[in-house]
Amino acid sequence: MKDRRRLAVLSVLLGTLLLSFVLASAASASPVSQKKARLQQIQGRLQGVYHQVDVAVEKYNQATTQLSGVQQQIKQNSHLLKVAEYNLQVADEQLQSRALDIYKTRDVGIVDVLFSSNSFDDLVTQLNMMQRLGNSDVDTVKSIAAYQQDIKNRRVKLEADKKSAAKLVADRTSQKDQVVGLQHQLESMTAGIKSQIKQLEAQQAAAAQAAAQAAAAASAASNASSTGGSSGGSSGGGSVPDPGGSGQSAVVAIAQRYLGVPYVYGGASPGGFDCSGLAMYCYAQIGISLSHGATDQQRASTPVPLSALQPGDLVFFGGPSYSYHVGIYVGGGSMINAPHTGAVVSYGSIGGAWIGGRF
Numbered sequence: 016m017k018d019r020r021r022l023a024v025l026s027v028l029l030g031t032l033l034l035s036f037v038l039a040s041a042a043s044a045s046p047v048s049q050k051k052a053r054l055q056q057i058q059g060r061l062q063g064v065y066h067q068v069d070v071a072v073e074k075y076n077q078a079t080t081q082l083s084g085v086q087q088q089i090k091q092n093s094h095l096l097k098v099a100e101y102n103l104q105v106a107d108e109q110l111q112s113r114a115l116d117i118y119k120t121r122d123v124g125i126v127d128v129l130f131s132s133n134s135f136d137d138l139v140t141q142l143n144m145m146q147r148l149g150n151s152d153v154d155t156v157k158s159i160a161a162y163q164q165d166i167k168n169r170r171v172k173l174e175a176d177k178k179s180a181a182k183l184v185a186d187r188t189s190q191k192d193q194v195v196g197l198q199h200q201l202e203s204m205t206a207g208i209k210s211q212i213k214q215l216e217a218q219q220a221a222a223a224q225a226a227a228q229a230a231a232a233a234s235a236a237s238n239a240s241s242t243g244g245s246s247g248g249s250s251g252g253g254s255v256p257d258p259g260g261s262g263q264s265a266v267v268a269i270a271q272r273y274l275g276v277p278y279v280y281g282g283a284s285p286g287g288f289d290c291s292g293l294a295m296y297c298y299a300q301i302g303i304s305l306s307h308g309a310t311d312q313q314r315a316s317t318p319v320p321l322s323a324l325q326p327g328d329l330v331f332f333g334g335p336s337y338s339y340h341v342g343i344y345v346g347g348g349s350m351i352n353a354p355h356t357g358a359v360v361s362y363g364s365i366g367g368a369w370i371g372g373r374f
Contacts, residue, residue, distance in 0.1 A: 047215045054208045061201045068198050071191040078187035085180040089173055096169045103162035110155050213357050220355070223339055224332065224367050255318040255370065262325035262344075262373050269297045270343045270351040276360045278353045283307055288353040288360055290341050294329055297343060303374050309333070309341040316372025321365065329372040330365045344371065 270293065279287025283296050291312055295305045305312050313331045324330065324344045332340040342352030342363060353360050 047212060047219070050208055050212045050215065054205065054212065057201055057204050057208065061198070061205065064194065064198045064201055067194045068191075071187075071194045075184075075187040075191045078183045082180045082184050085176050089176055092169050092173050092176075096166060096173070099162050099165045099169065103159060103166065106155055106159045106162060110159065209357060213355070216355055220339075255320045257323040258317045258319060258373060260325075260373060262319075263298070263301060263303070263327035264325065265301055266297050266327040266343055267345050267351070269300050270345075270360075273297075273360045274351070274362075276353075278356055278358050278360075280356065281307075282353075290353045293351075293353045293360060294341050294343060298374065305374075309338040312341055313338045313370065313372050316374055319371035319373045321368060321371055324365075324371045325373070329374075330368045331370050331372060332368050334369055338369075342368075 273285060273288065273293065273296075276285055277287050278289060279292075280289055281292065282288045283292030285296075288296065291305075291307055291309045294309075294312060295307050298305050305315065309331060310333070312329060313333075316329060319325075319328055321330075326344060326346045328344045330342045330344050330350050331338040340352070342350030342365065344350050344365065345362070348365055349362050350365050351360065352363050354363060
């Protein structure tokens with residue numbers, strides 16, 4: 016009998032060590048840890064890029080506003096250019112009229128000088144002709160020169176304004192496109208790493224579940240070979256007696272309010288839940304205080320065999336030494352739980368659970 020008991024104890028220890036090893040491996044999870052560290056690094060950089068995008072977009076908006084102002088100036092300068100051209104035409108006509116009067120009233124020598132000029136620009140440079148003309152005529156010639164210079168200046172400024180505005184908008188557009196492109200690249204990298212983390216965590220969960228089942232099988236073997244096996248209330252779901260009672264069915268309706276809330280590590284509020292955080296938050300609303308941890312919640316509960324679960328009971332996954340997941344039983348082999356990162360509070364199967372808990 017002693018040998019059988021020793022064998023049972025060794026089986027339990029072996030199962031526990033196996034489960035501990037798998038869970039320790041999952042905890043260290045070098046690939047997952049590295050991916051999460053990389054994800055955190057990229058997300059940190061992405062926050063900085065979001066700020067850069069805001070700045071670039073703001074500068075682009077300022078450039079387009081400035082362009083609008085330049086376009087308005089161009090429109091105004093075009094109007095002033097037409098005014099200057101008109102004034103030049105009027106002054107030209109006045110000077111021609113004055114020259115005709117001189118021709119009719121003064122000697123031919125002066126007229127010869129006047130009409131020997133190829134253009135009015137030549138006329139302006141002939142000082143002796145300006146001396147023969149009256150003061151008003153000199154003013155008219157000066158006005159013509161001023162109008163001509165004004166027209167030239169405005170044409171130059173119009174061209175400069177156009178080039179400056181176009182270049183500014185092009186520069187701002189290029190800057191904006193570059194930083195927005197970087198944002199999209201980082202967001203794509205973030206999504207890819209999250210997908211990889213999800214796959215790795217699913218693999219770890221499957222490995223942990225396999226180890227838990229192995230530990231449960233070892234525990235069952237221990238109970239079968241031990242004389243006290245039938246009274247081992249916490250060693251496994253199959254050997255636990257039905258404690259009776261109706262459970263806490265009101266918790267189901269409470270949990271249903273949070274369907275769709277995202278999974279968040281360490282979360283215990285409607286802003287985000289992890290598995291034990293959801294159970295803790297829902298039970299708190301009926302006046303029952305639970306620890307934030309599936310193992311602690313299992314140990315604090317009254318064990319219930321899976322075949323005797325009532326709505327509102329908790330369902331635990333893992334084994335006697337460690338429960339890595341918990342859900343709220345709703346009936347029909349289903350539970351409400353917060354599954355994993357990237358998921359939301361939802362319905363799931365209790366397949367693979369090792370025991371229930373009642374409060």
